[in-house]
Amino acid sequence: MAWKRFWDRLMHRRAPQQAEPAGDELLRPLRKLAKDQGRTLDDVTYELLAHSLVQQVPVRRPERCWPTLSHREQDVAALVYAGYTPSQIAQLLNVSLETVRTHVQRILRRCGVHSKVELCIALEQEGAEQRIRWRLEELLNPPGPGAKG
Structure with a gap:
């Protein structure tokens, strides 16, 4: 739940003079995905970010625990x-x-x-x-x- 609040604050804080063309390029597929699934852009982006963070956490563990x-x-x-x-x-x-x-x-x-x-x-x-x-x-x-x- 803390990640959701963090993401909400991050998404609603607008950086001054953002480069729109690059942002639009990145957001276009996310907007389409959100629309196709009947969800908000924030929800889809949050889920993708959370998933990528979980996938990138390196875990070093023995082969057989x-x-x-x-x-x-x-x-x-x-x-x-x-x-x-x-x-x-x-x-x-x-x-x-x-x-x-x-x-x-x-x-x-x-x-x-x-x-x-x-x-x-x-x-x-x-x-x-x-x-x-x-x-x-x-x-x-x-x-x-x-x-x-």
Whole structure:
């Protein structure tokens, strides 16, 4: 939402004596796209800018993140991937909230990402979904007493 406000301020601030021909050349396809989609020029331009910024952020991460994580970090990563909150993870794993936060920070660092969303994308890109499902199955449905294992 902050980007939207920033973009709105940027678009409404007019620079003195802008070179119109170059600006028109750039805006013509955007205006057509906005008109074709029934949207405003500001919305289309904002979306394109946001998309290009996301695409250009260089992310240096190991080729395979999941195998570099400890058993407990894999537990935490699987629960993060499944959408559990830190407090829910702490309760499920019977650890403190601070321990969960520490695990999450280590996981992000090891995987070379900056947010939980980036972590989920990285895990998905490396094809870790099946391993995550298995880990979640173990965590959420532990074997009962006397079960063979």
